[in-house]
Amino acid sequence: MALIVQKYGGTSVGTVERIQNVARRVKKYHDAGNQVVVVVSAMSGETNRLIGLAGEISANPVPRELDVLVTTGEQVTIALLAMALQELGCDARSYTGAQVRILTDNAHGKARINDIDDTRVRADLNAGRVVVVAGFQGVDENGNITTLGRGGSDTTAVAMAAALKADECQIFTDVDGVYTTDPRVEPKARKLDRITFEEMLEMASLGSKVLQIRSVEFAGKYNVPLRVLSSFEEGGEGTLITFEEDGVEAAKISGIAFNRDEAKLTIRGVPDKPGVAYNILGPIGDANVEVDMIVQNISNDGTTDFTFTVNRPEFGKAEQILRRTAETLGAREVIGDDRIAKISLVGVGMRSHAGIASQMFQALSQEGINIQMISTSEIKISVVVDEKYLELGVRALHDAFGLDEE
Amino acid sequence: MALIVQKYGGTSVGTVERIQNVARRVKKYHDAGNQVVVVVSAMSGETNRLIGLAGEISANPVPRELDVLVTTGEQVTIALLAMALQELGCDARSYTGAQVRILTDNAHGKARINDIDDTRVRADLNAGRVVVVAGFQGVDENGNITTLGRGGSDTTAVAMAAALKADECQIFTDVDGVYTTDPRVEPKARKLDRITFEEMLEMASLGSKVLQIRSVEFAGKYNVPLRVLSSFEEGGEGTLITFEEDGVEAAKISGIAFNRDEAKLTIRGVPDKPGVAYNILGPIGDANVEVDMIVQNISNDGTTDFTFTVNRPEFGKAEQILRRTAETLGAREVIGDDRIAKISLVGVGMRSHAGIASQMFQALSQEGINIQMISTSEIKISVVVDEKYLELGVRALHDAFGLDEE
Numbered sequence: 001m002a003l004i005v006q007k008y009g010g011t012s013v014g015t016v017e018r019i020q021n022v023a024r025r026v027k028k029y030h031d032a033g034n035q036v037v038v039v040v041s042a043m044s045g046e047t048n049r050l051i052g053l054a055g056e057i058s059a060n061p062v063p064r065e066l067d068v069l070v071t072t073g074e075q076v077t078i079a080l081l082a083m084a085l086q087e088l089g090c091d092a093r094s095y096t097g098a099q100v101r102i103l104t105d106n107a108h109g110k111a112r113i114n115d116i117d118d119t120r121v122r123a124d125l126n127a128g129r130v131v132v133v134a135g136f137q138g139v140d141e142n143g144n145i146t147t148l149g150r151g152g153s154d155t156t157a158v159a160m161a162a163a164l165k166a167d168e169c170q171i172f173t174d175v176d177g178v179y180t181t182d183p184r185v186e187p188k189a190r191k192l193d194r195i196t197f198e199e200m201l202e203m204a205s206l207g208s209k210v211l212q213i214r215s216v217e218f219a220g221k222y223n224v225p226l227r228v229l230s231s232f233e234e235g236g237e238g239t240l241i242t243f244e245e246d247g248v249e250a251a252k253i254s255g256i257a258f259n260r261d262e263a264k265l266t267i268r269g270v271p272d273k274p275g276v277a278y279n280i281l282g283p284i285g286d287a288n289v290e291v292d293m294i295v296q297n298i299s300n301d302g303t304t305d306f307t308f309t310v311n312r313p314e315f316g317k318a319e320q321i322l323r324r325t326a327e328t329l330g331a332r333e334v335i336g337d338d339r340i341a342k343i344s345l346v347g348v349g350m351r352s353h354a355g356i357a358s359q360m361f362q363a364l365s366q367e368g369i370n371i372q373m374i375s376t377s378e379i380k381i382s383v384v385v386d387e388k389y390l391e392l393g394v395r396a397l398h399d400a401f402g403l404d405e406e
Numbered sequence: 407m408a409l410i411v412q413k414y415g416g417t418s419v420g421t422v423e424r425i426q427n428v429a430r431r432v433k434k435y436h437d438a439g440n441q442v443v444v445v446v447s448a449m450s451g452e453t454n455r456l457i458g459l460a461g462e463i464s465a466n467p468v469p470r471e472l473d474v475l476v477t478t479g480e481q482v483t484i485a486l487l488a489m490a491l492q493e494l495g496c497d498a499r500s501y502t503g504a505q506v507r508i509l510t511d512n513a514h515g516k517a518r519i520n521d522i523d524d525t526r527v528r529a530d531l532n533a534g535r536v537v538v539v540a541g542f543q544g545v546d547e548n549g550n551i552t553t554l555g556r557g558g559s560d561t562t563a564v565a566m567a568a569a570l571k572a573d574e575c576q577i578f579t580d581v582d583g584v585y586t587t588d589p590r591v592e593p594k595a596r597k598l599d600r601i602t603f604e605e606m607l608e609m610a611s612l613g614s615k616v617l618q619i620r621s622v623e624f625a626g627k628y629n630v631p632l633r634v635l636s637s638f639e640e641g642g643e644g645t646l647i648t649f650e651e652d653g654v655e656a657a658k659i660s661g662i663a664f665n666r667d668e669a670k671l672t673i674r675g676v677p678d679k680p681g682v683a684y685n686i687l688g689p690i691g692d693a694n695v696e697v698d699m700i701v702q703n704i705s706n707d708g709t710t711d712f713t714f715t716v717n718r719p720e721f722g723k724a725e726q727i728l729r730r731t732a733e734t735l736g737a738r739e740v741i742g743d744d745r746i747a748k749i750s751l752v753g754v755g756m757r758s759h760a761g762i763a764s765q766m767f768q769a770l771s772q773e774g775i776n777i778q779m780i781s782t783s784e785i786k787i788s789v790v791v792d793e794k795y796l797e798l799g800v801r802a803l804h805d806a807f808g809l810d811e812e
Contacts, residue, residue, distance in 0.1 A: 016462040050482065056422040057486055058493045065492070068500050069485035072478035076456065079475035080463055086471070087464045094474050098504070099549055120549070143505055143526070 002167040003035040003125070007135065007157035010044035011174055012231035013077050019043075023084035025234065026130055030090055035125045037164065039135045039157040040081055042073025063108035067137075067147045071097070074134035074153070082132045092130040095121065097137035097145070102156065104138035104146045111138055111146035113155070116163035125164075133160060154215035162222035169219065169226050170238070171211060176230035177239035178203065178210055180403040181256040186395045188404040192254060194240045197226075199254045202346045202380045216241070252349030252356065253401045256394055260341045260387060262292060263315035264373065265322055266307040269332025272299035279329060280306055283321050289314045293342070293375045293382065303332070307373060309384065312338055340372065341390040344382040345397060357381050363400035369393050408573040409441040409531070413541065413563035416450035417580055418637035419483050425449075429490035431640065432536055436496055441531045443570065445541045445563040446487055448479025469514035473543075473553045477503070480540035480559070488538045498536040501527065503543035503551070508562065510544035510552045517544055517552035519561070522569035531570075539566060560621035568628035575625065575632050576644070577617060582636035583645035584609065584616055586809040587662040592801045594810040598660060600646045603632075605660045608752045608786045622647065658755030658762065659807045662800050666747045666793060668698060669721035670779065671728055672713040675738025678705035685735060686712055689727050695720045699748070699781045699788060709738070713779060715790065718744055746778065747796040750788040751803060763787050769806035775799050 006026065013019050022038075030036045050070050054061040061069075078094035085092035100121055104111035124131045135153025138146045148155050154171055161169035176191060178200065183189040195203070197220040201213065210228055219226045219241065229238035270276055277296065284291060294308045310318045315338045326334050350356040360381055364371060369392065373384035385393055398404065412432065419425050428444075436442045456476050460467040467475075484500035491498035506527060510517035527537050541559025544552045554561050560577055567575035582597065584606065589595040601609070603626040607619065616634055625632045625647065635644035676682055683702065690697060700714045716724045721744045732740050756762040766787055770777060775798065779790035791799055804810065 016459060020463065053422060053482070053486060054489060057426065057489045061489045062492045065485045065488045065500055068488070068502070069482060072481045075478045075481070076459070076475060079471045080459060082471045082474070083460060083463045083467045086468045094471055096474070096551075099551075145502075145505075 001033050001035065003037075003164055004029060005037045005039065005157050005161040005164065005166045005169045006172060007039040007153055007170065008041070008172045008231055009153060009174075010041040010047070012172055013040050013081065014044035016080065019077070019080050020084050022231070023081060023088055023090070025231075026081075026085060027088050027090045030130050037121065037125070037131045037133060037160055037166070038081065039133045039153055039160060040074060040077045041135050041153040042070075043077055046073040046076070064144060067108045067145050071134070071137040071145050071147060074136055078132045078134045085130055085132070090130055091128060092132055093124050094132045094134075096134045097156070098139035098143070100133055100160075102138035102159070104140055104148070106140040106142070106144060106146060108144075108146055110149040111140070113138060113148070113159045116159055118163045121160075122164065152212070152214075154212040155218055158215045158218045158222070158224050158226065161224045162218070166224065169224050171215075171226065171228050172231035173210060173228060174230070174232065175210060175228070176233055176236045177228050178241075179255065181394055181398055182258070185258070185391050186256075186398045188398060190404050190406075192239050193237065194242050195254050196348050197241055197243060198379055199346050199348055200241050202344070202377070203255055203257050211241075252353050253345055253347035253403065254349075255346050255403070256397050257344045257346055258341060258390060258394055259344075260390055261312050262309040262340060262342055262384075263312045263318075263336065263338035264307060264309050264340050264384060265315070265318055265334065265336045266305060267322055267326055267329075267331050267334050268305045269303045270306060270326075270329055271331075272302055272304040276304065276329070277306065280322070280325055281308070283325055284308075284310075284318055287317060287321055289318045289321070293373055293384065295373050295375060309340070309342070309373070337372075339387040340384050341387045341393075342382055342384050343390065343393045343397065344380050345401070346380045348379050350381070351378055359400060360397060363396045364393055367392055367396045369396070407439050407441065409443075409570055410435060411443045411445065411563050411567040411570065411572045411575045413445040413559055413575070413577045414447070414637055415559060415579060416447040416453070418578055419446050419487065420450035422486065425483070425486050426490050428637070429487060429494055429496070431637075432487075432491060433494050433496045436536055443527065443531070443537045443539060443566055443572070444487065445539045445559055445566060446480060446483045447541050447559040448476075449483055452479040452482070470550060473514045473551050477540070477543040477551050477553060480542055484538045484540045491536055491538070496536055497534060498538055499530050500538040500540075502540045503562070504545035504549070506539055506566075508544035508565070510546055510554070512546040512548070512550060512552060514550075514552055516555040517546070519544060519554070519565045522565055524569045527566075528570065558618070558620075560618040561624055564621045564624045564628070564630050564632065567630045568624070572630065575630050577621075577632065577634050578637035579616060579634060580636070580638065581616060581634070582639055582642045583634050584647075585661065587800055587804055588664070591664070591797050592662075592804045594804060596810050596812075598645050599643065600648050601660050602754050603647055603649060604785055605752050605754055606647050608750065608783070609661055609663050617647075658759050659751055659753035659809065660755075661752050661809070662803050663750045663752055664747060664796060664800055665750075666796055667718050668715040668746060668748055668790075669718045669724075669742065669744035670713060670715050670746050670790060671721070671724055671740065671742045672711060673728055673732055673735075673737050673740050674711045675709045676712060676732075676735055677737075678708055678710040682710065682735070683712065686728070686731055687714070689731055690714075690716075690724055693723060693727055695724045695727070699779060699790065701779050701781060715746070715748070715779070743778075745793040746790050747793045747799075748788055748790050749796065749799050749803065750786050751807070752786045754785050756787070757784055765806060766803060769802045770799055773798055773802045775802070
């Protein structure tokens with residue numbers, strides 16, 4: 001008998017019929033002898049409807065009250081799912097975040113979980129009941145209702161799994177697992193049976209939006225085995241997100257992530273003095289513009305070139321700031337390009353395998369793709385290329401590293 | 407400085423615009439130096455929408471989960487009203503029933519309040535905040551969400567007023583007070599400035615559906631001064647529901663209530679033995695048919711006639727049962743009439759004034775209205791007449807007792 005925490009998102013519970021489908025699936029796991037805790041989101045569209053009501057009243061609603069408002073979304077779902085389970089003859093009981101007592105700090109709208117009281121939930125599990133928990137919400141030590149921020153239901157599921165020392169935390173989504181890359185770009189993309197937490201973090205932050213990053217970090221921190229499954233197709237095994245320590249012989253490369261939502265800015269001929277990086281990026285950060293890749297080359301004739309990427313919608317704003325900085329610093333010029341794409345190779349295997357980078361650059365050059373920027377971490381190599389080469393580049397790399405083969 | 411508890415029902419908070427109107431009105435009371443607690447219902451239509459969702463899942467949803475579901479209705483309203491108050495610069499904080507800690511028994515769907523913890527609410531009031539409380543809901547001692555039954559927001563308001571020893575509990579409705587009778591029947595009907603609790607109970611149970619009966623009983627029990635006001639017209643004083651003990655010289659008659667939703671059944675020629683009333687009404691009660699008026703006359707030749715009224719929709723069911731009873735008891739016949747109406751004269755003054763009954767019967771006979779049944783209590787006389795005489799009878803009595811005059 002295993003203890004499983006399952007999480008179903010807003011689309012999976014978007015209608016009464018889908019809630020009934022989820023109930024049938026949960027019952028199967030329960031009938032197979034498992035203890036099951038189900039974490040659910042609000043029915044799709046509901047959270048936006050509620051936020052819309054608040055928006056009619058205030059351009060800037062009080063965060064405490066916004067949390068009271070939006071948490072009704074999941075409360076509706078837990079009640080309906082518990083009813084649907086009972087209707088199938090499967091004893092079930094629902095809990096809001098406050099009822100479980102998912103204790104958080106009081107940062108309304110982006111609260112962090114401090115503690116979970118598992119007493120009541122465990123008693124219900126031991127009594128043979130399925131426990132249905134509202135995702136995304138908690139309560140602070142003064143009894144105020146809080147939310148974990150959008151998409152926080154994944155975090156609730158992982159935190160419940162950690163608190164209950166669950167055997168597995170299953171995240172049901174609209175995809176049937178994590179792929180080597182986006183199948184819409186490379187039809188030969190293959191579903192991975194396993195991926196490490198670190199790879200998943202790199203994949204997620206690079207735009208493979210299967211799981212909320214914080215929940216993956218959380219799962220890693222508390223060693224919660226996480227599995228991504230499809231909520232619409234039954235029978236699949238999904239993708240298990242594991243710890244490298246499992247001793248699995250990791251593939252060199254697990255996948256290829258990409259992002260076409262960035263823009264590139266370069267300031268050229270900056271007099272190279274200590275503190276130049278801070279002088280350039282300080283004003284950008286002050287304006288709340290997030291910077292992703294940063295590249296600085298060695299200086300030449302006492303001046304240096306400095307390049308970084310930002311989210312594309314903030315390109316104009318960042319460029320203006322950079323031009324003012326260039327004047328102040330006496331730089332030669334500012335150039336920008338918002339038609340770029342970032343392609344990243346991710347894999348824990350590259351730690352111990354030399355030559356991955358050169359193999360990557362070779363594959364791209366064989367297709368005539370010019371590399372504009374390069375940045376690397378222990379388990380990832382990212383390059384920036386002209387936007388028009390994105391699909392070609394992804395497919396070339398997928399082929400070069402044989403990702404379509406097991 | 408007074409402490410006022412105000413209650414606004416579903417129609418009064420039916421749209422965002424109406425919630426903003428309520429906020430403006432609450433702010434006026436607050437700005438005038440009062441401490442204000444506001445109890446609100448779900449936006450009109452919302453509770454039915456939620457019950458509809460449950461109905462799609464189960465013909466008989468688990469009561470515990472139904473309560474989890476429907477209580478989201480008021481939770482949405484408290485959040486929106488608190489936001490609207492803050493938007494007007496009026497500091498406010500919302501509380502669900504569980505957050506206040508309105509402690510109830512665990513009779514889901516019809517729970518009774520056992521205790522209210524006023525600590526947090528009082529702290530907010532003392533800090534100058536308006537407190538917004540979700541009506542209709544509470545929590546049992548195990549943390550399960552409960553509801554007080556439909557219309558229970560009135561009860562929440564009265565209970566909060568009792569717990570806080572409020573100076574007044576104001577119930578805002580779609581009428582501007584309690585009238586001597588229904589103005590749609592008698593255009594000369596007059597709004598009462600005051601009415602006693604006992605009269606209000608008789609008026610409410612007789613069909614003047616201004617307030618939920620239980621909330622009136624509750625207010626009487628805890629000596630909470632209750633006022634009915636219009637939520638749409640400002641400036642009115644409404645009707646104050648007082649204790650007779652206030653020393654006010656009560657009018658003889660306060661009002662005329664009526665009900666056209668009853669039907670009458672008579673069993674004739676029943677051998678008159680001890681236990682006959684039980685033998686007749688027992689099977690009716692066992693079938694969950696509620697009986698209102700009961701009249702039995704003295705026996706004649708060893709047999710008696712026994713008449714009672716039931717809700718009109720249950721007439722057919724009750725008649726079937728009664729026919730079987732008649733056979734068993736050897737009664738002569740069963741006759742029924744579902745085209746009747748009940749008219750009731752209500753007033754604490756009739757306790758000490760003789761002749762009210764004869765004055766009533768005279769007024770009716772002058773209009774040629776035949777009285778079919780009579781039943782009396784300390785502060786009420788009810789008669790059953792042919793349905794077609796309802797309006798005529800109400801107007802005749804309204805005139806006869808001079809109810810249009812102060």
